[in-house]
Amino acid sequence: MNTLSVGPFTLAVDHALMILSLIAAMIAGRLAARDRNVPIIDTLISLALAGILAARLIFVLRYWNPYSLSPVSIIDIRDGGFDAVGGLVGMAAYASFAVWRRPRLRRPLGLAILAGSLVWGATGGALQLIGSSRMMRPDVPLQTLTGRTTTLDALARAHPGAPMVVNLWASWCPPCRAEMPMLAAAQRAHPGVLFIFANQGESPAKIEAFLRRESLSPNHVLVDAGQRLARAADARAFPTTLFFDGTGHLVERHLGLLSRATLARGLDRLSVHAPTKDSGS
Structure with missing residues (x-):
């Protein structure tokens, strides 16, 4: 908990x-x-x-x-x-x-x-x-905006070894809306980190309308219609941002609004937990 x-x-x-x-x-x-x-x-x-x-x-x-x-x-x-x-x-x-x-x-x-x-x-x-055993990346079904089913693990396999930042958000949530432009910019600035935007409980049409209205076009916007990812991650409020290292272990969790500085701290911790070449051989 x-x-x-x-x-x-x-x-x-x-x-x-x-x-x-x-x-x-x-x-x-x-x-x-x-x-x-x-x-x-x-x-x-x-x-x-x-x-x-x-x-x-x-x-x-x-x-x-x-x-x-x-x-x-x-x-x-x-x-x-x-x-x-x-x-x-x-x-x-x-x-x-x-x-x-x-x-x-x-x-x-x-x-x-x-x-x-x-x-x-x-x-x-x-x-x-x-919580001595660190939480692993939840493997629950999610949908893309086009309706295709995927999972965080499937996305990780497509980007082997990449750390992952998973933002649980909703368009009705003021701090979610406030931090979204910064996170979208961070996604562009850190191509080696996989940023996932998992919307909680809203329809693809509503999500797309919000993104158009805010002139945002982040990659990897997913739909968690039943909020299964939120339950698996014990996220009871939004936004919640999860930082997973390249092996899928949770290394940082942030409840509430992210600033550039607290995002930088999370990314720093991902760097600390990055696997070395020796460990992967």
């Missing part, structure tokens, strides 16, 4: 675990600070914000070229562009500063961080064990 649905809202599991860990830290910190009269809750909220800001800053610096094309996108955190190591460094720096300013925070803050880390480690570790 990669997402949680609460009513009309969908949340990535790792984000939900972060919230759960913060709640655990607040409870532990509050209990430890009962007799110390220190602002532990405010400190923990500031600690979390410091981590988020540092994670965003480091990610923006790593992918400055894409962000420089549209500087306003730097503040659009919907793209999920955060650097985990940068976030940890930011939190460590803020925790050190907070304890230096108020030494009485040392024990409650330390226990709060320990509790949050234990919850994160236990829940994240359990999920890692559950």
Whole structure:
């Protein structure tokens, strides 16, 4: 399971675990600070914000070229562009500063961080064990706009060794529409990567009308009328973008709007997982 649905809202599991860990830290910190009269809750909220800001800053610096094309996108955190190591460094720096300013925070803050880390480690570790075998590329029947049946595996066989980016989208989905021109441009810019646009539940006529209206002509637009691909990939909200390496293993999953920078991160991870010549011999 990669997402949680609460009513009309969908949340990535790792984000939900972060919230759960913060709640655990607040409870532990509050209990430890009962007799110390220190602002532990405010400190923990500031600690979390410091981590988020540092994670965003480091990610923006790593992918400055894409962000420089549209500087306003730097503040659009919907793209999920955060650097985990940068976030940890930011939190460590803020925790050190907070304890230096108020030494009485040392024990409650330390226990709060320990509790949050234990919850994160236990829940994240359990999920890692559950998903220890990486998901393979789903082999479900899809249709081309002309009605011919195909599969992701069939397309992969026609492009041996090529990594694959599968975008699950719909024309009624605003972020899907927003990212489609960028993905179509990326398809042209990266001929060695197989970009697949798997529409979820719409008719070929409606898809073609949307593409004409938006003056888009991407290759490999497929129809997943019964949303079987979405179910196989445990995609509960759109857009969802899946990055598969040349052997068909999932190496990255992105829920929600992609930016140029988060697309670049996904493509970078495909490069890291690219098979070497020796491994293919």
